Amino acid sequence: MRIDKDKCAGCGQCTEFCTLGRIAVCRRDPRTGKLYYEINEDECVDCGVCLRAGVCSAGALYMPAYAWPRTVRSAFSDPTVEHRDTKVAGRGTEEIKTNEITGRIKRGFVGISCEMGRPSVGARFYDIEKVAMALARLGVEFEPNNPCTRLMADPQTGRYKAEVLNEKVLSAIIEMIIPLAQLPAVLTAIRGAAAGVDCVFCVDLITVLEPGNAIPTLPLLQSLQWPVSPNGKMNTGLGRPLAKEG
Amino acid sequence: MSHTLHRQGTPANLDNDFPMHALPARGFNHEGALPKLKQFLAIAHRHNPVNLGDVKLGNKYVTAYDELYEQLTTSSTHAVLADKDDLTALLAEVKAADLGMSLTISGLFARLFACCDQAGIQPHAVEHSLGVLGKTEQMPEAEIAQITTMCGHAMVAQGLVRRLIGKVKKGEMTPAEAGIELAKPCRCGIFNPARAAMLIDEYCALFTVTVR
Numbered sequence A: 001m002r003i004d005k006d007k008c009a010g011c012g013q014c015t016e017f018c019t020l021g022r023i024a025v026c027r028r029d030p031r032t033g034k035l036y037y038e039i040n041e042d043e044c045v046d047c048g049v050c051l052r053a054g055v056c057s058a059g060a061l062y063m064p065a066y067a068w069p070r071t072v073r074s075a076f077s078d079p080t081v082e083h084r085d086t087k088v089a090g091r092g093t094e095e096i097k098t099n100e101i102t103g104r105i106k107r108g109f110v111g112i113s114c115e116m117g118r119p120s121v122g123a124r125f126y127d128i129e130k131v132a133m134a135l136a137r138l139g140v141e142f143e144p145n146n147p148c149t150r151l152m153a154d155p156q157t158g159r160y161k162a163e164v165l166n167e168k169v170l171s172a173i174i175e176m177i178i179p180l181a182q183l184p185a186v187l188t189a190i191r192g193a194a195a196g197v198d199c200v201f202c203v204d205l206i207t208v209l210e211p212g213n214a215i216p217t218l219p220l221l222q223s224l225q226w227p228v229s230p231n232g233k234m235n236t237g238l239g240r241p242l243a244k245e246g
Numbered sequence B: 001m002s003h004t005l006h007r008q009g010t011p012a013n014l015d016n017d018f019p020m021h022a023l024p025a026r027g028f029n030h031e032g033a034l035p036k037l038k039q040f041l042a043i044a045h046r047h048n049p050v051n052l053g054d055v056k057l058g059n060k061y062v063t064a065y066d067e068l069y070e071q072l073t074t075s076s077t078h079a080v081l082a083d084k085d086d087l088t089a090l091l092a093e094v095k096a097a098d099l100g101m102s103l104t105i106s107g108l109f110a111r112l113f114a115c116c117d118q119a120g121i122q123p124h125a126v127e128h129s130l131g132v133l134g135k136t137e138q139m140p141e142a143e144i145a146q147i148t149t150m151c152g153h154a155m156v157a158q159g160l161v162r163r164l165i166g167k168v169k170k171g172e173m174t175p176a177e178a179g180i181e182l183a184k185p186c187r188c189g190i191f192n193p194a195r196a197a198m199l200i201d202e203y204c205a206l207f208t209v210t211v212r
């Protein structure tokens, strides 16, 4: 995203809509003394929120026609933009949302994701790669129908395409399905990788319920002293046709 | 994206927040899903939703309900309720309608299990948030994050929250109006403006107004 400095009236309204906060600075043109705002284009993730807010009466904000690899920024940051480069529709997979129909995650397995950059910080692919490589060393298989996986040069090692490494996005999801027994090793690797990144990420864990609404992952999480939020997400099982549990 | 999973807050202020989405599964029941998604939207509309939406059309504060209903797309259909009894009634009605669409709801697990039980529904799976790792000092403070995390795509900016707290403090806007302004950038309509209003009202005592 850019601001046309000649049009900008220096009001600062758009900057309050910036999802990352504080990535635009106020400058004064030394020749004319006029105030204008300038977006730090290297930090901007092209989410488009400032533009969609429609607060710029001067018409100074604009999204340039960026080329690859810059285009991955809006694809991962703006929910109104499709993933053309990765050839995957939507943001990620349907994960828990349709699991009773698809049976993607079965009993004895868990779905686990690292939502890199989330919340409100953003992440560069070189940091996303650090987490992916730590997981790849455990032999996990990344979800093939996930746009983040499609940007990997080698899903066996978790290496990304060199040209995207410096691109920054609002969030990109590293996603996998693993046997429940592998969960402690995977969570330990995630904790280790977290120490080496210059961003934040959220961790998600999907579990099929046992009879009586028992949650088989909870004892493991307790043994790892991993804090669990009292709130989360639930698939109510109302979808049809129901998947056959293997 | 698990965009309703990572809402931050206290058990007390999360107990009036039930974002949900109905959606078809690609390759399974996607074809012919639109009338069923519309039926879900109509059911949700009858149970006092504080938000409704579709990522392509926007939420109910930028697109009127009738337009949402008429132009709904075959994607994820979102609604947010703010009351457990409304949720139980909605669940019972969706079950009776036998739409066959997957329905995912977020909230406090104990509350969700209880509402499903009352509505005669056996839930299938849960997704836990295992928290935020990495350089968490780069995140906005907890109070601001309780509001911004209500949009899972992170479209609600911390700067906007701060500005609206200032406006409410100066009497230029009510907390309810601020909640609706904050709901607008969240395209899908999973942001809960009623909870945001309650939080902003609380924060007026905590935040000072800075003059830029």
Ligand code: SF4
Residues within 6 Å of the ligand: A001, A017, A018, A019, A020, A021, A023, A039, A043, A044, A045, A046, A047, A048, A049, A050, A051
């Ligand atoms: S496009 Fe997004 S990240 Fe870039 S300046 Fe606008 S709001 Fe901020």
Ligand code: SF4
Residues within 6 Å of the ligand: A003, A007, A008, A009, A010, A011, A012, A013, A014, A015, A036, A037, A055, A056, A057, A058, A059, A060, A061
């Ligand atoms: S809203 Fe427009 S005029 Fe105001 S600072 Fe932003 S670009 Fe400049």
